[in-house]
Amino acid sequence: MSENNDYQNERQIIDPILELIDARPQFDEGGLSSVRYNLRLNPGDCVLIESKDVQQAAKFTDMCLGLVDLTEGQIRCMGLDWADLDEKRQAALRGRVGRIVSNGGWIDLYGTHMNILWPQLYHTKIPEKVLIQRAVKLGIKFGLPGLPVDVPNKLTALDRSRADCVRAFLGNPSLLLLENPMGNASEDLNIAFLEMLTEVRNQGCAVIWLAPDDKGWKNYKKDTTFQLRLMDDGLVSAKKRS
């Protein structure tokens, strides 16, 4: 019991990576319900959020990134309130977040390699050669032969999922927002992804993993911090099933 209290106290002392404090989004058609959302993610935490509605999940991650206006409450990312930051600083902070979006967000104006490198080229001054080396290394880890140069449309759904993972993990993010990352995944990609997830969590990265069902995280449940459900009345606790 006392151990438990110590753990709770320790958790309060640590600065959270992401904190939703009574955040109530503005009512928006096809978006999130305008209810209060509360969530606290410490470094290394991983929360699984079951959400049947893909659009709702996307809006929720947008809200975590300060892209949704709030009527009340606040959202703090890495100790900073989105509402207190100007646009440039907001953009810089979002650059510290790795993301997998449900619709891919791929831009067919460029090859997949540029799509993957684009956020890092924009936000950092790391030499392109170094970024390419890191991306290739990650690509191989996730089952790609290297860094694909075809436009994303020409890749298979599985290869796009692999490229999604490379883009999200590239640049050592402090926070990962994953919308159904294993939706089109094969068994080997799933294994590589979970290994990588554990690795970045050990380095202090916090993770929000949203999915419509538990197919992708079945083997990972016991390693997560807690599980929630995203519903019309907000974030609802879900029982951990052993």
Place this chain on the structure above:
Amino acid sequence: MSFLDKIPFVRNFLQRLGAVSRSQMRFTLMLIGVSWGVMREAAFPTSWRRTVRIEFWSTLKQAIGGGLLSVLVTAGLTGFGIVAQAVYWLGFAGMAQLTGSILSTVLVREIAPILVGVILLGRSGMLILTELGMLSTGGQMRVLMGMGIDPFFAFILPRSLAMTVGGFTLGVIFSSAALLVGYVVCRAEGVITMSLWSFLDQVTSSMHLIDYISIFAKFVFSGFAVGICCCLSGIDTTTDDDLASLMPRGFARGMLSIMIINVVLSVWL
């Protein structure tokens, strides 16, 4: 409660008046704001991140490389039609000494900026509009914002400036090619006997400093306006928009901006 809140009729009237005024002026005000933003931010080296530079060079390559053939063909036809005809009829009327000033005024100052603007709009502007419109309606623009990539820096700034440089480059190429083709046609038909350098000297010596400023300004501002109009029209979309509604709107805005700039500069300078 303020005074206006006590009079619902006045409040409603002012509300409606404001709504109409704002909706009518919205794009124009956005255009002015974004234009100022581009000019201001372009001065800061920190705005020129790697992705911005990549976008600038690829747009410049597309604008100049893609529009070059169209510009050369149009310039050839213009040279054949206008230059040759002007030289012929001025010679026929015994006013050959006016050839230079008429060509510089009519062709280089008035016709070239409009034709180059139209080519730039059709060849590159509509492409920009389509690309950015698809990204906006497809949700990719929002994803980019979620990654901390500001569409203003990623697309509007580099593309509009590339179109500005492209407009000036294509304008100079157009004017040179049109005069050259005109000279060749006249020489081939025996209308003129002077050398090419004498012909070009006649054209340039008839121009004053204000003409040079006007020509430069028209090419530069036409390119800039086309770039900004197309970028903004592409980014400023709603979920109801598709290519069928986006393209005519963007084309009309682009054409209007080209005409306004050319008329204003012609009157002013």
